[in-house]
Amino acid sequence: MKKSLFDKIWESHVVEELPGGNALIFVDLVVAHEITSPQGINWIAKQFDDRLYDPNRIVSLIDHVAPAKDTATAIQAQLLRSWAKRHKLKFHDIGDNGICHVIVPEKGYVTPGMTIACGDSHTGTLGAFGTFALGIGSTAQAGAMLAQVLILQRPKVMKIEVTGKLAADTTAKDLVLTIIKTIGFKGGTGFALEYTGSAISALSMDERMTLCNMSIEAGATSGLCAPDEKTAAYLAETTLKPTNWTALQADPDAEYDRVVTIDGASVRPVVTWGTNPGENAPIDGEVPHDAAQQSLAYMGLTAGTSMKSIAIDQAFIGSCTNSRIGDLRAAAEVMRGRHVSVPTIITPGSVAVKRQAEREGLHDIFQDAGALWTHSSCGPCLGMSVGVIAPETRVVSSTNRNFPGRMGDGGRVHLASPQVVAASAILGRIASPSDVLAKDAVPA
Amino acid sequence: MIVSGAVLPIPRANIDTDQIIPAKHLTTIDDEGMGQYAFTGMTGGRDLLAEHPDAVVWVAGENVGCGSSREHAVWAIAGVGIKAVVAPSFARIFHENCYMNGVVPVIVDASLIERFAAAKTITIDVENETVQADDDAPIRFELDPARKPFVLHGGFLKFLNGKIPQIRAWEAARA
16 A cells, blocks of 8 residues: 555554554654643652653753743742753753744754654644654653653544645645634544645745644644655754655555645635634634634624724734744734734744844844733743733734633634734734735825 | 443533643642642533532533643543543543543444433443443443553553563664
């Protein structure tokens, strides 16, 4: 049988087949952050003499609450620090850190064909490099640190081919939100999503990471893109081990469990109106007439409302979905010389992204516009530390989840691309970058 | 193992783990005490719990436990006495996390959820993989054979620990 890219990675990591379509899968790299790792660290310390299978196969870091906000999170960070120190792990503390899915490729830990697991649902981000990367629970992560394997049910493979090319005003975020809406909020459950086609090849690595990042929002185990010359160029700057990075490809006539084809030119900029990422609509459209009542009630919206008439209270650019340098450049282009009309937070995905942005002067553009330019962390995305929003306030956000309460109890989240967040921040309502330009064109 | 008892009926679709336990409570280094936060991210969630104080089986809708990988969601429901979740479909990570913590994930056809949500008592025979609403005829469901031992007896980490020599041999052969 002709094999998909996913099949090849899976089959090269099977230690043992198990009943029920399961296998013991070798994990090349475990990523451990301070929120979901402490329990497993403690279990291994107490039950297994603090023994790790291979300390070289763990990268640890502080990202969710960085720096600590209170005693409890300081204890989490301290536990991770002392664990990393006693095992001589690769460790990225505040000052040298970033959101795990941003910093792990940036520091050269990711190469095509790897399996990567982390107690964080957005680990699929790293599939952008032709890896099988997935989120797991704390116990599974403990198992992977102890024995370097996961018990996994082999997912089916869905080929998502995006043909043609995306329009100039359309981003990877719009594409992935469209894919989630197309296959359904749980339409990817039990699948790995293999992204292919000319519109995928045209995406930068930052954009591919955005795409793969949100595969989980369709329920998928993971998402992945085949490595190509862009992957190789990225890796050439981050890793000391140059090799034939693009060798790993799906067979030309690989068989898939499901094939979905999307015309890239048909994808439009979208914004969510509801309480899951699949509940989105074109930014030039309206809240759909068949919208779920429960979602509308939570969001304080009515069906038929024009998306661009929705006033916002706050804006946020950041998160593992859209906080890389390409995202910040796109936002800065919209914000340059303009001023925000609602409180706006911009949080780079890593220290390296922050420093690069500052070398390019993006921080001045943002701060001249009146936005808050912060240090790197997961920030307000999950309502865990700085930037939590108040009940019934409305934020347009470059993040990944618009679940009820996600960014703060009762808060209302509209997901969008960084460009749309920037334009919305300026106009105080959901807006396209072109609306900002149009406003400028009107004589005073 | 038999799980039997009162029902917590919240049969709506897409109850994500942020609703089961908001991230602001993920600040511990152990898995204790999460029950006090169970369903605090869901509007009216604590009221539902208060109306069903003896519940041991949560009846949920499609795609239960979607979103964040936080195992805290299972620790939270287990912390209020939930020993099984009956739903038409589970999000993958939540499903795996249930097995790890002795919370029985029971997948039944969506058409049966209304009946299970209305039951006074649900009885689950875990070994034999049957689930029963009140005195209705028991219905078959399937557990993942690779994970069934862990939901019955725990021991996941011990199992993997025992595999280490085999894993090292595999890794050596690969290199």
